[in-house]
Amino acid sequence: MNELLRIENLHVSAGGRELLHGVDLTVRTGEAHVIMGVNGAGKSTLLHAVMGNPAYTVTEGRIYFNGEDITDLSVDKRARLGIFLSFQSPISVAGISVENFIRTAKTAVSGQQQRLFPFKRLLKTRMEALDMDPSYASRYLNEGFSGGERKKNEILQMRVLDPKLAMLDETDSGLDVDAVRTVAKNISEFHNEGNALLLITHLNQLIRYIRPDHVHILIGGRIVKEGGPELADEVEANGFDAYRNAAGEA
Ligand code: ADP
Ligand code: MG
Numbered sequence: 001m002n003e004l005l006r007i008e009n010l011h012v013s014a015g016g017r018e019l020l021h022g023v024d025l026t027v028r029t030g031e032a033h034v035i036m037g038v039n040g041a042g043k044s045t046l047l048h049a050v051m052g053n054p055a056y057t058v059t060e061g062r063i064y065f066n067g068e069d070i071t072d073l074s075v076d077k078r079a080r081l082g083i084f085l086s087f088q089s090p091i092s093v094a095g096i097s098v099e100n101f102i103r104t105a106k107t108a109v110s111g112q113q114q115r116l117f118p119f120k121r122l123l124k125t126r127m128e129a130l131d132m133d134p135s136y137a138s139r140y141l142n143e144g145f146s147g148g149e150r151k152k153n154e155i156l157q158m159r160v161l162d163p164k165l166a167m168l169d170e171t172d173s174g175l176d177v178d179a180v181r182t183v184a185k186n187i188s189e190f191h192n193e194g195n196a197l198l199l200i201t202h203l204n205q206l207i208r209y210i211r212p213d214h215v216h217i218l219i220g221g222r223i224v225k226e227g228g229p230e231l232a233d234e235v236e237a238n239g240f241d242a243y244r245n246a247a248g249e250a
Pocket of ligand 1: 046
């Protein structure tokens with residue numbers, strides 16, 4: 001398995017405050033990683049920094065993707081390399097339909113014009129797999145969508161864009177049991193030996209369907225514990241208290 005993402009000693013600041021204090025993380029193709037941690041630990045910050053969101057400044061450390069230093073690349077260049085981030089709170093965009101939005105994104109990311117009818121067919125297949133009503137394709141992006149529909153939309157984008165690294169930020173929160181199962185099934189179908197997953201989740205609901213290879217616990221802007229899938233079970237049973245104390249001592 002090849003090294004896909006390598007994060008070295010990452011320090012990230014936003015709003016004049018350091019939020020990540022030296023994070024190291026390596027993701028190889030074929031792997032699924034889960035990041036867990038209390039609210040405000042810096043989990044979303046880490047994913048935003050990997051995506052290149054300009055609201056977050058890397059003050060120290062490097063990010064490599066496929067061996068290339070991407071620390072200073074723009075968001076769209078990273079997207080073209082195959083990095084995808086689903087948002088914790090997807091925004092709505094008035095005046096742009098779901099279909100147009102995803103088609104434009106696919107054209108930008110792949111560098112290839114998406115012919116209308118093949119694209120419509122692909123979108124239809126992917127929507128069916130997500131139990132989405134076909135009418136959503138022509139609705140304005142996320143406008144009037146329920147929380148669950150927005151999350152499904154993020155997974156729809158992921159499936160159509162087919163990234164090398166899919167980072168999903170709490171995609172399972174706000175979903176009912178059936179929707180979690182559908183979303184998990186789609187993530188599993190997407191995941192293969194040629195790509196990788198980096199998931200943030202609070203819930204073992206999702207982990208039950210997608211067994212992670214590696215679990216990282218992030219508290220106070222530092223990774224305080226790493227392990228295999230058993231670590232997620234342990235957190236579900238005992239919470240983060242033990243790690244909170246470890247972070248406090250650090
Ligand atoms: P998590 O996803 O683990 O709940 P976040 O990464 O969203 O945590 O946030 C970590 C901390 O950084 C929080 O205290 C949050 O308020 C702060 N933070 C996140 N984004 C910004 C930002 N753009 N500007 C200022 N502070 C931020
Ligand atoms: Mg978050």
